[in-house]
Amino acid sequence: GEMAISLTVNGKKRQVEGDPAKPLLWVLREDFDLVGTKFGCGAGLCGACTVHVDGQAVRSCQTLLGDVKGAAITTIEGAAATDVGKRIAASWIAQDVPQCGYCQAGQIMSATALLSQTPKPTDEDIDAAMMGNLCRCSTYVRIRAAIKAAAA
Ligand code: FES
Secondary structure, three states: OOEEEEEEEOOEEEEEEEOOOOEHHHHHHHHOOOOOOOOOOOOOOOOOOEEEEOOEEEEHHHOEHHHHOOOEEEOHHHHHHOHHHHHHHHHHHHOOOOOOOOOHHHHHHHHHHHHHHOOOOOHHHHHHHHOOOOOOOOOHHHHHHHHHHHHO
8 A cells, every 4th residue: 555655855855645665766857856766677787777775776667666765865966965976977978978868867875985985996897897787879988987887
């Protein structure tokens, strides 16, 4: 059944009446109109739906509303609020990363979580953090260059 669930979204306290089994992806898109977070596969395989829950990159299609009670969620709309987020956003523009753009919100959320936790990532750190984010246009080389430039 429906439940009132409180959470913080991009720094604002919010409440949503909903089914605790509803995926966070659809809560963000439908209840909060935050449509920057994209639906790709719905099965945890592509990373298009990546957001932060308490600073960790998670797949919002695989995260249930009931699991994020009281948590702090950051979406692409709020990603540039931090220093790391600003550097990543600037670097993405400077490196002209996106092609079709569909996967890029998820890419940026994974990259931002990486640099927040590991300010000077090695190539292996970058590969490990980014391997769950697929890009059909194969912008991988520019994604890695943008992460390195933002870390420098
Ligand atoms: Fe969530 Fe693909 S839509 S991982």
